[in-house]
Amino acid sequence: MCRCFYNSLPILHGLLAVYEVICGIIRLAIFFNNNNSNKSPNSNGNPASSNQTTMITITVVPQLPEVPQILAGFIIDWISSLIPTMMGLFIAFIFLWLGYRLLRLCRTGHHQPRTNCHLRYLIANKPIQRFLLFNCNCPCYIARPKWRxxxxxLFITISIGLRLLAIILYATAPTYNNQELFNRTQKLSWICAITFPSPILTLLLDYYHYRVWWYYVPSCDQNPFYRRYLKKHRRFIPYHLMGENRNEIQLWNEPCELQQHCLDRTLEHIMIFHFNTHTPTPRWSDVPNKDPLTTTYIGFHRTNAVAAVSIAYTDFNPSRTIPQMLGFGIYFARSSYHTQFKARRDGAVICAEILMGRVLEIENNELDNVSNTDAWHQTFDTIYYRHPTEPLRDEFCVRSNEQILKWVMYIERPFDTKVELYGLNTEFADTQCQCI
Known part of the structure; x- marks a missing residue:
């Protein structure tokens, strides 16, 4: 159901635009209709006296386009209806095309099936749909759904504000005591008012689109009830947004240019704009000004998809299945890439911000003091293992999930089918002119 609704978003946007086109045509007809009487008679005098002359003054009533307030309202109304205007022009073009084909068929009696194919392609073309709906497909939106x-x-809110202003101008415009002019201005205001829900519904559809991308729920989360993730769980990130999918030659979709020198510790930035070999924090011994109460560290944890979903609801559980090289606790690596050589399960990667607390750094000759035990929990909060030859292979173990402040996670491709079902990974594949 949700997949069908998401894939139908362009159709729903189009239906709302067509509805506004119909209302716009009615407003145009009312605004430019000049069949009303432009004279309003006013009688002066006392009709009770048959000998008294009755004076009749005729007031010339201007047409709607001649009333400055109504004209201003119409212009503002048109500016707020740019999307329906584009859709109306497109519909007019389609009708002209159909009329041309009908005339050609009547004259030649020859039917060209290719023309039907071209027409269907024109209507179903997604770049054209986005162009008509002013829904840009700029590459910067691929990794930044919130920007879109x-x-x-902003665009729709401005349109709503202008539409509301147009309604007020229509409703309060002077009518010069002319009933027909009054009726027409009221019709304009009412017809404009009934289109008011359309941009609001459009905004709700855009919000739903944004939620699907930025508040993503993977297919392996089968919880049928209301989802109440832990506050620590910031979000699932769909796998097609991971840093390995950034394009170094595509403007606004390239990976972080600072690479290893990047100081941005935002978890989403680390996962989306850096490759999986990125180590956002230096070795613990190289971290300056360490404070057990405040110093945090970025770690990566790998597990299977089902366990990752469970963590989002219930938090991490310390590992107690022997063997445990650094003792019982929760294990992290310095990069996403190096988790695959340490984890016993596969399918999901978690990037977390961790309060390290009291840290004990050890090397190979000290492993026997901490492995397969939780005795160190009484004195230390974290065991940090320094690899003797490859610093990138360092890992650390924290004793409690209370030290894990927040995290983001992604489910790997074989275990999450929603991205392909919804077409998220191909949504920007047909972009034309770099933005449509």
């Missing part, structure tokens, strides 16, 4: 929503929110 904010731009759309």
């Amino acid at each position: 929503f904010l731009v759309r929110f």
